Amino acid sequence: MPALIEDAGRELRRIVRINEEIKTVVARAFKTNLMAMNAIFLAKRAGQSALGFGVLSNELRQFAMDLQKQMAQLREMTHGSVAKLTALLRQARLSRVFERTRNESTGTGRMLIDEFMKNRQNTADARQSEQIAAHNRRLTQMIADTAQLAELGGVLARSAKIEAAYGGPFSAALTQVSSDFERTIGEIQHSLSGLGRQQVD
Numbered sequence: 001m002p003a004l005i006e007d008a009g010r011e012l013r014r015i016v017r018i019n020e021e022i023k024t025v026v027a028r029a030f031k032t033n034l035m036a037m038n039a040i041f042l043a044k045r046a047g048q049s050a051l052g053f054g055v056l057s058n059e060l061r062q063f064a065m066d067l068q069k070q071m072a073q074l075r076e077m078t079h080g081s082v083a084k085l086t087a088l089l090r091q092a093r094l095s096r097v098f099e100r101t102r103n104e105s106t107g108t109g110r111m112l113i114d115e116f117m118k119n120r121q122n123t124a125d126a127r128q129s130e131q132i133a134a135h136n137r138r139l140t141q142m143i144a145d146t147a148q149l150a151e152l153g154g155v156l157a158r159s160a161k162i163e164a165a166y167g168g169p170f171s172a173a174l175t176q177v178s179s180d181f182e183r184t185i186g187e188i189q190h191s192l193s194g195l196g197r198q199q200v201d
Contacts, residue, residue, distance in 0.1 A: 008085050008092070011132075014198055015078050015085075021195045022075050025146075028188045029067040032153070032181065036061035039160070039177045046170035052163040053174050056156055060181055063153045067188070070146045074195075077139050084135060088128045140196075147192045154189060157181040 036057050043054030102113040160181055164174035 008089050011085055012082065015081050018195060018198045019075065019078055021191050021198065022071050022078070025188055025191045025195075026068060026071045028184055028191070029064045029071065032184050032188070033061055033064035033068070035177065035180055035184065036064060039174075039181070042170065042173060042177060043167075046167050046174065049166055049168035050163070050170055050174060053160055053167060053178075056160040056163055057177075060153065060156050060160065063149070063156060067146070067149055067153070070142070070149060074139070074142055074146065077135070077142060081132070081135055081139065084128070084132050088132070091128065143192065143195045147189070147196060150185065150189045150192050153185040154182070157185045 039057035040054055040061065043050040043057055046053070098113060102110055105113055157178060161175065161178035164178045165171060167174040
């Protein structure tokens with residue numbers, strides 16, 4: 001039982017670290033969204049020469065909104081993990097209470113508690129462990145999907161940098177904005193990579 005509690009505690013600490021990375025990604029996605037809106041306005045000011053940049057800026061804005069939605073789902077999943085781990089810890093505490101009661105009991109009472117604990121423990125532990133494992137698999141898959149979304153964001157940012165060169169007199173400003181996109185999305189990718197490592201550890 002102490003090993004179970006240690007494992008659950010370790011898992012809870014891991015989830016806290018994952019949530020910290022999620023917060024970081026959400027903040028950067030919000031920043032990307034704002035940058036994209038500004039880039040759209042800048043592209044409109046630049047006119048026809050920045051039409052491609054404007055389209056890519058709009059796509060980057062959509063990327064940022066999609067990323068924020070994905071991160072909200074990840075956050076919900078981590079909250080689900082916390083709920084499952086809390087239930088597991090509650091079961092462990094209840095088992096300790098039964099164990100103490102069993103140790104203080106004699107005769108038929110002790111036999112009944114033994115039988116009850118045996119049946120309860122076998123089904124509860126297996127079910128809880130499988131639920132947590134399945135939940136972790138879904139969380140891992142969602143992190144991988146989000147990392148792929150961030151790859152798309154990186155491609156869009158690099159494409160915006162190429163389009164910025166055709167921005168005429170606004171070329172320098174558009175290049176700066178596209179460099180900011182690239183840097184911010186690189187930070188997002190780094191954070192998502194950290195999330196993936198958290199999931200493996």
